[in-house]
Amino acid sequence: MRTSDFNEIVLRVNELQKDNVEHGSVTVSAGYGADGNSLVTSQTISYTDSTYKDTLHSRTETIADTVRTDTGSDEARAVASSESGLDVLLKKQDSLKELLLSIQQGIHAGVDTYIDxxxxxxxxxxxxxxxxxxxxxxxxxxxxxxxxxxxxxxxxxxxxxxxxxxxxxxxxxxxxxxxxxxxxxxxxxxxxxxxxxxxxxxxMTGILTTSFIILLILGFSFWFLIRTLLRQKTLEEIKSDFTNNITHELKTPIAVAYAANDALLNFNQAEEKTKRDQYLRICQEQLQRLSSLVEQILSMSMERRKTFRLHPEEVNLKELIVSLVEQHQLKADKPAQITLEIEPKTLTIVVDRTHFSNIISNLIDNAVKYSKERADITIRCRQTEQTVTISIADRGIGIPLDKQKHIFDKFYRVPTGNLHNAKGYGLGLFYVKSMVEKHGGTITVKSEPGKGSIFTITL
Structure with a gap:
């Protein structure tokens, strides 16, 4: 409002200047003289019109009387008595803004006298x-x-x-x-x-919207950072558990085989055929266990390499699975009844023989391991128009529903409570899922605690 008032005053002064060209010139200056005792009012008037002269002269006298009257005030006398009126004025005003406002008001009073x-x-x-x-x-x-x-x-x-x-x-x-x-x-x-x-x-909509978006980004960033840190911490704990577990798994077969071999060499056990055969069989079983463990670890290491490639070939499912069934029945530490159902009997599939054998072997091994006193397993292979489905069902201890979504995670093992003989290192099912996906297939699980599990592979 003050800015607009000043601009309006300037426009009226411009109008006065136009009048000066037509009727004469008027110059009014007001201030304190060098002696500080009187208000100096100088007027220079040039007249070209007598009527305008009388009106302007009358207005000028009014201003002069007003100014002289104001000079008699206490404040004016105080300023006049100083060595420099401007210095005192600057000292008395609280700020330059108030000084400028006072000057503007003074100009206003002068201009208002001449033009409305x-x-x-x-x-x-x-x-x-x-x-x-x-x-x-x-x-x-x-x-x-x-x-x-x-x-x-x-x-x-x-x-x-x-x-x-x-x-x-x-x-x-x-x-x-x-x-x-x-x-x-x-x-x-x-x-x-x-x-x-x-x-x-x-x-403020733009600023508020931008601030809200930035806040969301920061919130998401902090959440993601915290989530990543927690996952890294969990992964470290899992890796630590895996290291301890795999160390124990590696040491056990080595220690057993060493003890059996030491008995044969140092305690004359080789002379008795029954003892010799028993110790040799123990050594063979432990070496097979050690070989299987190392093989799966190496397989997982290879799977992570960018140069990893499958070598697919046409495989007869019946021949492959029958051989695996015989191996697991031979090495099982409990009675194992494994039933194989294939339709059609001559069903073949194009897969990498080595890795596909490991897939089926892992699932059969888990089915035996997590069965109770007796392993009762059914393997079904079915061919549809476009897919081949292989399911391995057992009647073991089952998997709780809340744990099923984690069983294919690396290093994860389902807690087995008091089942101490179910040993593992959390790589088997992760390997199975990875290799099935490498073959372009999927694997699912249906399980109920106490009633068993069904793993289904679709290729």
Whole structure:
């Protein structure tokens, strides 16, 4: 409002300059003299029109009388008594802003004497400033005069003029801003419009949206970081458990085979055929166990290599699975009844023979291992129009539902409670799933604790 007022004053001064060209020139300067005792008022007037001369002279005398009257005030005398009136003025004002405001009010008083305020023009200037600040809102601009009657008993407020949007009707919530433009505070501009809360929120939409998106990104980043750290911690614990477990698994067959071989060499056990055969069989079983363990670890290491490639060939399922069944029945530590159902009997499949044998061997080994006193296993192979389905079902201890989603994870082992003879290292099913997917197939599991499990491979 103050900026628009200053611009309106400048425009009126420009109009006065145009009048000077037509009627003469007027120069008015006001300030304290070097002696600090009197207010200097200099007037240079050139007249070309007698009527304008009389009017201008009358107005000039009024200004002079007003200025001389103000000079008699205590503040003016205090300033006049100083060595430099400007220094004292700067010291008395709280800020440069207030000093500039006082100068503007003084200019206002002088210009208002010569030419009246143009309220419509002031409103237009104010509207431009509001638009620069993106405040295009309906408003009223009022010119208000405040005064008292002759005996100063009654105070009155007059609305001298009104500009702005004619269709706008202020509500009780309307906000009013006043700007007093003269020193006596008897005249002021008043700006009336509705609260701009919604407009402010609208302007802040971009900032708030960006801040919200950044907050979401930061939140997601922190969540992902914490999740990654927790997973790394869990993985470290699993790796540590795996290292301890695999160390024990490797040491056990070595220790047993060493003990059996030591008995044959150092305790004359080789002379008795029964003992010799028993110890040799123990050595063979433990070496097979050790070989199987190393083979699976190496297979998993190969699977991770970028150069890993399958070598598919056509394989007769019956021949492959029958051979595996005989091996597992021979080495099982409990009675094992394994039933094979293949339809058609001559069913063949294109797979990597070595890795596919390991897949079926792992599933049969688990079925035997997690059966109770007796292993009762059924292997079914079926061919449809486009797929081959191989299922291995047992009647063992089963897998809890909440654990089934983890059984194909690397190093994961389902807790077996008091079942101490079910040893492993959490790589078998991870290897099975990886190799099945390498062959372009899928593997699923259905299980119920106490009733057994069914693993189904679809290729």
């Amino acid at each position: 305020i143009n309220l419509q023009r002031y409103d237009s200037l104010l509207n431009n400033v509001l638009k620069e600040h993106e405040l295009e809102i309906p408003h009223h601009t009022l010119l208000i005069h405040t005064g008292r009657n002759a005996d100063s008993t009654v105070m009155y407020i007059d609305t001298v003029g009104m500009a702005g949007d004619s269709s706008y009707i202020p509500t009780p919530r309307a906000v009013r801003y006043d700007y007093d433009f003269n020193m006596s505070r008897s005249q002021r501009y008043q700006l009336v419009f509705e609260p701009v809360d919604s407009l402010v929120w609208k302007h």
